[in-house]
Amino acid sequence: MSDKQIPYRGSRYLPVLILLSLCLLLSVLVAGCSESDEDLCFSTTYTVDTLEKRGDSSLSSVNFDKFDDFFSIEEAKNAKNQYENALVVLSSNPTVAACMGNDAYKVRIMELNVKYGFLDLFLRYSATDKKVSNMVFQDYPEFQTTLNTVIKDYEAMRTDVRNLQVAAADLDQSRIPSTSEAAFNTVKSKLDDVLKDIDNRLSVLYSYR
Structure with missing residues (x-):
């Protein structure tokens, strides 16, 4: 037997094996991250849907023709809070825009903002209405x-x-969840009514200057 050492022939493949192992590990990690992002996207969307449905339910109970009705005021506050929470959840997870699609994500944000903004307006109008009465x-x-x-x-x-009327008119309503269409259409119509009320009140108040 020769004393000359026979080199380990597998050693030439070691870099390749390491590279393949790293690629396999990377693919597993990427798949895990992707799955995690999908799970997070699903849970976030579900939470937003739930909050918005609660807000829509409260909004449907509001009598927008009675600015001094206690029950309507409380329901409006509750709906506003639900929409605000939905906006916070939706905007706090940047991966949702990717899985929903940027256009759908922007529509959802704006739709919630319009409803939130309208309820905030309704509550401010109610508070100002009390000032006028006093x-x-x-x-x-x-x-x-x-x-x-x-x-x-x-x-x-x-x-x-x-501003809310412009935002509502610019929205692609086909991207709004079907369960929220009724609430959104209510807000759109009530914006027109509130604007008329404000114009009428201002015309009267200007005469007392």
């Missing part, structure tokens, strides 16, 4: 101060209504 019992200096305040409030709300 204003008639005030003496002149206080009356004038309140008058100027409520006029500014209504003017700001009028601008907000118009």
